[in-house]
Amino acid sequence: MPRSMVRCQNEGNGMQANDAQTLVLCALADGPLHGYAINAAIEELTGDRLGPGSLYGALTRLESKQLIEPLDGQGRQRPVQLTPQGREVLERELRTMARVANAGLRRLRVNPA
Amino acid sequence: MSVVTRSLVRLYPDAFRVRWGAMVEDEARGAGWKSWPNLIVGIVDMWLHPALWPADAPAQRQRRVATMGITVALAAWFLSHITAEQGDPLSSSVASGIMHGCTTLLLIGIALVAPRPRPTLSATITLLRWGVRRLTVPTLLGTSVVVVVHGGIDPTASPPTLRAALLAGWWIALGLGAIQIPRIFTGVGADAVVPPHAGRLRAGVWTLAAASATGGATILGAAVADGGFHPLGAAVGVGLLLLTAVCAGTLRDLRELPSVD
Numbered sequence: 001m002p003r004s005m006v007r008c009q010n011e012g013n014g015m016q017a018n019d020a021q022t023l024v025l026c027a028l029a030d031g032p033l034h035g036y037a038i039n040a041a042i043e044e045l046t047g048d049r050l051g052p053g054s055l056y057g058a059l060t061r062l063e064s065k066q067l068i069e070p071l072d073g074q075g076r077q078r079p080v081q082l083t084p085q086g087r088e089v090l091e092r093e094l095r096t097m098a099r100v101a102n103a104g105l106r107r108l109r110v111n112p113a
Numbered sequence: 114m115s116v117v118t119r120s121l122v123r124l125y126p127d128a129f130r131v132r133w134g135a136m137v138e139d140e141a142r143g144a145g146w147k148s149w150p151n152l153i154v155g156i157v158d159m160w161l162h163p164a165l166w167p168a169d170a171p172a173q174r175q176r177r178v179a180t181m182g183i184t185v186a187l188a189a190w191f192l193s194h195i196t197a198e199q200g201d202p203l204s205s206s207v208a209s210g211i212m213h214g215c216t217t218l219l220l221i222g223i224a225l226v227a228p229r230p231r232p233t234l235s236a237t238i239t240l241l242r243w244g245v246r247r248l249t250v251p252t253l254l255g256t257s258v259v260v261v262v263h264g265g266i267d268p269t270a271s272p273p274t275l276r277a278a279l280l281a282g283w284w285i286a287l288g289l290g291a292i293q294i295p296r297i298f299t300g301v302g303a304d305a306v307v308p309p310h311a312g313r314l315r316a317g318v319w320t321l322a323a324a325s326a327t328g329g330a331t332i333l334g335a336a337v338a339d340g341g342f343h344p345l346g347a348a349v350g351v352g353l354l355l356l357t358a359v360c361a362g363t364l365r366d367l368r369e370l371p372s373v374d
Contacts, residue, residue, distance in 0.1 A: 034136065035133070035136040035137075035139075035140060036136070036139065036140060036143075039140065049144070051144070051148050051150075051151025051152070051155070052137045052140040052144065052148050052151060052155065053148075053152045053153070053154050053155020053156065053158070054151055054154075054155065055140065056133045056136065056137050056140075056155065057155045057158055057159065059133065060129060060132075060133070060159070060165050060166065060167065061165055063167060064164070064165040064166075064167075064168075064174070064366075064369075064370055065369060065370065066371055070132070076135035076139060077135075077136060078132070078136065
C-alpha cells in the first residue's frame with residue numbers, strides 16, 4: 001500500500017468520525033435517551049454497537065466536560081441529555097467533519113450526497 | 114456468565130458504579146462474553162482517569178486527582194527504593210545523584226498535590242483517627258522488624274528463614290504504608306481536608322511526572338548499560354515510565370475539564 005494512502009487513513013481516524021463521544025452526542029441530538037437507547041441509535045447510525053466499556057466511558061467523559069447531563073431515572077435506566085454547550089460542541093464538530101468530507105468528495109470528483 | 118459480568122462491573126470505581134453500574138451490567142449481559150474484553154479495558158481506563166469519575170462538585174474531582182498524585186508519588190518512591198536497596202544498576206555516582214534529585218522532586222510534588230487539613234479541631238481529630246486506623250499495622254510491622262534487627266541478632270548466624278521473614282516483613286510494611294497513606298485522604302472526606310486549587314494541582318502532577326520520567330529513564334538506562342542487564346532495574350524503570358504516562362493522562366484530563374478557579 002502506498003505510504004500516502006496510509007497517511008490518508010490515519011488522518012481519517014484523526015477526524016474522529018468513529019469517536020465514541022461524537023457518536024453518543026449524535027445519538028442524543030434528538031432528545032434525552034438512556035444507555036441502551038443510545039447504543040441502539042448508534043447501531044442504526046453506524047451498523048455497530050459500542051461495547052459497554054466504550055459507551056459508558058464516553059458518557060463519563062462527556063458528563064465530566066459538562067456536554068451532557070443526567071436526568072432523573074426510571075428503574076435501572078437513567079436518561080441523559082445534551083447540555084447547551086454539548087449541542088454547540090456537536091454542531092461545531094459536525095460542521096468541521098462536513099467541510100472536510102465535502103472537500104474530500106470534491107477532490108475525488110464525487111458529488112456529495 | 115452473569116456472575117462474571119457482575120464481578121467485572123464491581124471492579125469499576127465506586128463513583129462510576131453508582132452512576133452507571135446497573136446500565137453497564139444490563140448492556141454487558143445483553144452482549145454476552147464478547148463484551149468482557151471491552152469491559153476490562155473500560156475498567157482500567159476509568160481507574161487511570163479519576164478526574165473524570167462522576168462527581169457532585171468540581172472540588173471532588175480535584176480531591177481525587179490529589180489522592181491519585183499521592184498514590185503515584187508513593188508508588189514511584191517505593192519502586193525507586195527497591196532499586197536503591199538492590200544497589201547494582203545505580204552504582205555510579207551520577208545515577209545515584211540523579212535519583213536523589215528525583216526523590217527531591219517527588220517530595221515537592223507531594224507537597225503541591227497533598228490536600229490541606231482544615232484548620233479546625235474536629236478536622237484534626239478526624240485526620241488523626243484515620244491516620245491511626247490506616248497506619249497502625251504497617252507501623253507495628255516495620256517497628257517489629259527494626260526492633261528484631263537491632264536487638265542483637267547476628268544476620269550471618271541466624272537461620273535463612275528468619276532473614277527471609279525479616280526482609281519480607283520490612284518490604285510488606287513499606288508497601289502497606291504506601292497503599293494506606295492515600296486511603297487516609299479518601300477516608301477523611303471533604304469535612305477534614307481541602308484539595309489544592311487547580312493551578313497548584315497541575316504544577317504538582319507536572320513535578321511528579323518529571324520525577325518519575327527522569328527516575329525511570331535513569332534506572333532503565335543503568336539497567337541495560339555497561340554490558341550487563343538487570344531485570345529488576347529494567348522492570349522498575351518501565352514501571353516508573355508507566356507512572357509518567359498516568360501523570361500525563363491526568364494532566365490532559367485536567368486541561369479538558371471545566372476550570373473551577
